[in-house]
Amino acid sequence: MSSEEKQSWIYALVAVVVPLVYFATVLSKVPGTDVATIGYVWPMFTAIGVGIGANIVLNITAAIISPREAGRTDERDRQINRRGEHVGFYVMSVAAIVPLGLAMARIDQFWIANALYLAFVLAALTSSVVKIVAYRRGF
Template sequence: MSFGEKRSWIYAVSALVVPVAYFATVLGRVPGADVTKIAYVWPMLTAIGVAVVLNIVASIVATIASPGDADKEDERDKEINRLGQHVGFYVVSVCALVPLGLAMVEAEHFWIANALYLAFVVSAITSSIVKIVAYRRGF
């Protein structure tokens, strides 16, 4: 497995695990509650910070585990990364229409913020999956 693929797996796992924990915690409070009273800002910022730190630490561990592979990047790696980022951009662009629509109908900030966060999560997971598939099936 190339180092680029390892990084894609790391990103996919952190982009999936951390938001699932966040949404389970925060959306678990919604039934029967007034969403204006639900504290979501600090949990969301914490989830984003944890995802970033997890990504960095896991990448460092992967680099330590195979130091010879960490600095090797060829044209294929660059093209796969570009393709994943390209697809991720389009996904987040389309998904961002939901929070935009919520803002236009003057929905609560809770729903707008969570829809936007979910748009970024879906984009990150999609981008990672595209990269992993490109590494596995060929580019």
């Protein structure tokens, strides 16, 4: 497995685990509560920071475990990365319509922010899955 494929797996793992914890924590407060009173800002900042930090630490750990593969990329890796990022961009572009619509409908900021965060999560996860599939099934 190339280092680029490992990075895609790590990114996918982080893109699933961290948001699941965030959404489980924050959305569990929604039933029976006015969402305007739910403190979501710092938990969201924390989730974003933990996601970035976990991605960095796990990628460094993978490079330490397999130092010969670290940093080696070829044209196929670059094409797969480009394709995954391209698809992720389109997912983000389409998913961003939801928070935009919520803002236009003057829905509470809580829902707008969480919809935007979910759009980023979906884009990251889609990008990783596209890359993993390209590595596994061919490009």
